[in-house]
Amino acid sequence: MKIISTNIAQPTQFLWKGKEVTTGIYKKPTDVPIYLGKEAVKGDEVSDRKVHGGEFKACYLFSSNHYPYWQELYPHLDWMYGMLGENLTIENLDEKQLFIGDIYKLGNALVQITQPREPCFKFAHKFGSNKVLQQFIDHGYSGTYIRVLEEGMVKTGDSFNLVERSKDGVSIFHFFELLYAKNKNKDHIRLVLHNDALPLSLKKRLKYFLQ
Helix, strand or coil: CEEEEEEECCCEEEEECCEEEEECCCCEEECCCEEECCCCECCCCCCCCCCCCCHHHCEEEEEHHHHHHHHHHCCCCCCCCCCCCCCEEEECCCHHHCECCCEEEECCEEEEEEEECCCCHHHHHHHCCCHHHHHHHHHCCCCEEEEEEECEEECCCCEEEEEECCCCCCEHHHHHHHHHCCCCCHHHHHHHCCCCCCCHHHHHHHHHHHC
């Protein structure tokens, strides 16, 4: 797996229900390396730190393999890498093979797989349709957030290589399914509750379904 695009955003404003909202979802490719910090990508806009950035969402990865699917659904958009809001577009990234807690070498950084992206109203605004939210959920390939264990520079052409496999065995793909499933897989919930690659807030949200 290799990085084929590094993407960052400048703050962008739009009106939502009569209020001005600032977002960092409008990411564009950059021709220079980017720095993965512990809380965010250096120089990248993170407007709402309740849902983006921080230890467990320091950087967002998405697979270039899924771009044809979205381009077919929304051919009128001005397509470029970063369109799904990702900092790093990675060739052959496979959510079914990424497990929560996995550790990877990414350029000069050491990172850990944490959680899938959950689509929000800013994502819908960018695509010009509320339908895209359910389409994203139904497609199932969410990309993944990462935790930065060791900060470092990454650039186009750098490899994304597994260093250590998580013992808890829940893939990003199946965890994304779990988040939206009406009937939750309780075995998967029990596994991730013991995984320190997930934030406490998300564990509390899932623990409710074991009652």
